[in-house]
Amino acid sequence: MICRPSGHHQLSRVSPLRLAKAKPAFDDLELWLQAQLRKISGKTKLAEAIRYALNRMPKARGYLDDGRLELDNNICERSIRPIALGRKNYLFMGSIGGGKAAAIAYTLIETAKMNDVDPEAWLTWVLQRLPDHKINRIDELMPWNWQVENA
Numbered sequence: 001m002i003c004r005p006s007g008h009h010q011l012s013r014v015s016p017l018r019l020a021k022a023k024p025a026f027d028d029l030e031l032w033l034q035a036q037l038r039k040i041s042g043k044t045k046l047a048e049a050i051r052y053a054l055n056r057m058p059k060a061r062g063y064l065d066d067g068r069l070e071l072d073n074n075i076c077e078r079s080i081r082p083i084a085l086g087r088k089n090y091l092f093m094g095s096i097g098g099g100k101a102a103a104i105a106y107t108l109i110e111t112a113k114m115n116d117v118d119p120e121a122w123l124t125w126v127l128q129r130l131p132d133h134k135i136n137r138i139d140e141l142m143p144w145n146w147q148v149e150n151a
Contacts, residue, residue, distance in 0.1 A: 014067045023064050030057050079110040115143040122146050 037050045063069045083106055093099040112119040126141050133141060 014065060018067070019064065026057070026061060026064065030054065075114065079114060080106070112143040117143040117146055121148070 033050050033054050037047060037054070040047050040050075060071070063071055093102055108123065109119040112122045122143050125146060129141065139145065
């Protein structure tokens, strides 16, 4: 799922509160995980889980530097909730191709909504430009690059 926040082209400021509260929590958690890992057998499921968390810490720290990032994917999860609730209905899409097409359509619509873009207006705009648009410049057609005055 795309689910990219609007305004992605420039870094958003990180609040002083996030730096003051979250950075020490990240640092403490990482130190604690490293300490726990040294205390247990490396072959256990717990050690595997701790290594998993430690390996992802560098990427998670992006949250400290970019105010647009969230620690969880709850926004994306909420946006696909209606689709997940109707899952049984989608067993009857007619074919695998129909299911894949529906998944693409839902992804495009929800991504537009997450970027505060009217999906119908954006998709109309994209479909008008798509035939003549260069494939290596497809990012220009994404919802976060669309503006109403372009329509």
